Ligand SMILES: Nc1ncnc2c1ncn2[C@@H]1O[C@H](COP(=O)(O)OP(=O)(O)O)[C@@H](O)[C@H]1O
């Protein structure tokens with residue numbers, strides 16, 4: 192089951208270049224008209240952990256890496272800017288940066304989506320403003336995951352910053368805004384924009400009006416002067432200035448999970464995808480109206496193509512999945528590579544009674560409990576590292592099952608099949624376990640790089656490279672499928688044990704500690 196990517200030119204073009212500014216790395220992929228990969232370049236950046244729970248990125252390093260991978264991908268493809276019809280942008284969402292618009296210098300490292308330093312601030316806002324108000328206007332629960340409280344933290348903690356922000360010298364952006372501003376000239380006329388999908392993750396955008404919500408801005412304490420203009424996900428925002436793609440239109444921006452929804456061509460209501468990387472994010476297209484969640488999901492914008500109405504989505508976000516495998520490798524030393532977890536887990540028949548709930552940053556969907564911490568339960572002397580490896584993989588599958596259940600309750604749509612992508616989908620045992628726990632088929636497309644593909648598709652639509660979404664659908668091809676094999680009794684018994692293990696994580700962190 193290999194993915195059909197190759198490197199080297201497909202025909203003579205033209206092409207679309209997509210930049211994915213992700214949590215652990217930045218990459219650029221060049222696609223041809225059939226949505227096939229022509230070339231890839233990728234570079235990791237440093238993860239900075241100044242204190243427990245704090246996670247930062249150096250945005251200057253990120254912008255340097257972006258320029259490097261763009262040049263790398265173009266050179267590997269053996270093409271020039273004249274062959275590239277548009278650039279699409281996709282990005283890790285929520286990661287928050289403030290920079291000086293006169294110098295282009297970040298005022299502080301970016302605060303990454305996993306960073307929990309705003310937990311106490313969120314509790315305070317919840318008491319003063321009320322949880323319901325945020326849910327109603329923005330579709331999101333008040334949580335440290337989102338950008339708005341991170342902006343407030345920076346304004347409160349970087350000396351003199353609030354005055355500079357109020358004077359109009361400071362710009363806020365998630366990574367899409369930072370990359371687009373720099374790409375289009377930076378201090379020399381760079382455009383300061385974001386798209387509706389990224390804006391829908393800030394806790395600051397009114398989900399019904401697609402505008403910054405003035406009342407929420409004033410209750411969090413963020414001056415409007417720092418905010419980017421909110422635009423659709425597929426339109427020309429400006430043109431690259433300087434660099435290897437000088438003059439090429441910058442024509443899309445989508446948060447990475449929404450880009451994957453787009454790349455998986457989930458254009459019809461009820462279609463869903465789940466992306467298995469550092470964390471896991473399942474999104475379901477819910478059409479033209481936002482669906483309120485009563486079961487711990489997020490209501491978010493799926494995409495908006497130019498001046499067409501926005502398409503909404505329900506999202507279940509899981510903070511720790513692939514990063515648990517990394518933890519087994521780097522912190523525990525139980526495996527040497529991420530792929531080895533499959534070999535180890537396959538050496539036993541089952542989990543030996545052990546369950547691993549990786550609530551390392553609290554629990555995200557459907558619980559939203561910052562006070563939860565990780566547990567391994569059911570331990571006896573019988574349990575070996577192979578059983579733990581199995582429990583690690585099962586944790587990802589059970590968390591997906593919980594989200595899928597919540598989605599069915601909120602949307603009324605029963606999952607008939609799940610489209611998957613991301614680094615963890617190369618693990619066959621995990622994919623089989625997922626099909627077993629969901630009791631539904633799991634399918635993976637030929638081009639597993641759906642995040643970049645989605646950004647490329649949106650940019651291509653904006654410049655007429657592809658005529659419409661039907662043309663994109665025609666490119667989707669199945670590479671692999673896993674069908675359920677587990678009997679219903681075993682599934683029900685195991686699910687019950689999993690839910691019991693989840694209960695054990697709650698309330699570990701006392702209020703004053705977090
Ligand atoms: N064979 C595998 N089995 C389980 N997990 C894997 C495997 N290969 C990669 N991973 C995990 O997938 C993640 C990388 O996937 P990727 O989609 O590149 O993530 P991201 O885009 O979030 O950086 C890592 O956390 C890694 O531990």
Ligand SMILES: O=P(O)(O)OC[C@H](O)CO
Pocket residue numbers: 212213214215282283284285304446447448468469470
């Ligand atoms: O960069 P990724 O793939 O880890 O995705 C991160 C998400 O966008 C966080 O919401």
